[in-house]
Amino acid sequence: MAQSYKALKEDFVSNLSGGSVSEINIVTAVAPAAYLLWSALQSRQNFFLKYGPPAFLADFLLNVAAFLFATTLYSSNLLLLNALLVSPAVLLYALPPANTQQKKPLKPPPNNTPRNDSDNHEKLDPLPVRPFITAYRGAMMASTCVAILAVDFRVFPRRFAKVETWGTSLMDMGVGSFVFSTGLVSTRPVLSARLAGKTSSLGRSLRASFRSSAPLLLLGLIRLYSVKGLDYAEHVTEYGVHWNFFFTLALLPPFVALFQSFSAMITLTAPLALLLSCIYQALLEFTSLKAYILTAPRTDLLSQNREGIFSFWGYLAIFLTGQAVGFDVLPRNLRGVSKSAPGSVQRRSLLLRLVIWAIGWTTLSFAATSFKVGLNLRVSRRMANLPYVFWVSAFNSAQITLFCAIETLFFPSIYTATDMAAENKESVRATSKVLKSFNRNGLAVFLLANLLTGLVNLTLDTLSMGQMGAMGVLVAYTSLLTAVAVALDSWSLSIKL
Known part of the structure; x- marks a missing residue:
């Protein structure tokens, strides 16, 4: 019985055809739409200023539960769900802001010395915390945690699950987005060291x-032995017999350090990602590598884990594209913008830079997949080929741009602060507690999500559960994850893995 259930589960979580890119965009639009409503409530009504149980509940419903509903109950009414989120935000923006704790205008300096914007600029952190980056990464992590358990229930549409070989799906995008966002934030210590x-x-x-x-490698080994020891349902064609996603994450930092040692200039990161993905795609097209990955018998360690080993090069390219965006937008002093430029100029330049990144990667993605004017290549998460790299990079650049535009609209005072204390205060006001918590301890929360997913699957027959039962389990699961993440953040605990 257990063996037949395992086989049934393996077949159930597979997805042969995938979903359309447009539908994936509509599903994932729920995250920025929810952030839009959160921002409207905070900027116009100071709703989350005093963070009690009502504020936590609203924060959870907007930034976690909304995506859960998008991938389950509202999966056939996604436009309606987005409209339900965007409409009240537009209404709140049209209304006058609340008068509570209204700020007084800043007074000019008491002395007669002319104000020097460059002097004020020196008082600010050269690597400021970007609330829109926190919101983007927190939303991505929360969405990932939702999907890894929801996929085991019938209430989660199969078109959102990972495809077998060719095509696009929501969970295929989630894996690549995890790598992209990791590359994005990995630039902070590099930039900090260079500034120093x-x-x-x-x-x-x-x-x-x-x-x-080392911790990621250990987590990969723990997952390997637990999956094999518990006879847990798994798809061999996803990464291989022994390989898993933690091994891919563990190998990224050493290879990135190796590549960066050959590149003294930060600006070479994007061309390096392009070169790497193009070489890998050429090997797939002009050698027997593609056939080997898709059809070779699993006779030795390499062939048993060929998907994980060879797709690593595509994920490395995605990591580098994330780094390229991070190097460009995380520093305060954007290249080509004067240090003494007003905050409004800095804000517009940052948003324009992100728009250019989004347009650039989207153009490359279209060129790689278009039948009439492009290379007519098909996306494959299994191989992490060139169109997959471009698709993930385009999507994440566009998502970050949306979050930045929302922050620019509702919290422009972040960019006009004249000292570090004022800027930090405005940044805290513009940051969701829930999204900040998922971002702060993302890998630890992801590990907890994996453990809870395994526990649920070992104790419950998820395939036979109805809609109400499945939603009850999923709401309890996401509530527990969110509560743990917020508690860790409230206690100022950062678990580094």
């Missing part, structure tokens, strides 16, 4: 990268 004038040798960089990879 610190340089590291290749040996030191590799040692540091191996230290950061």
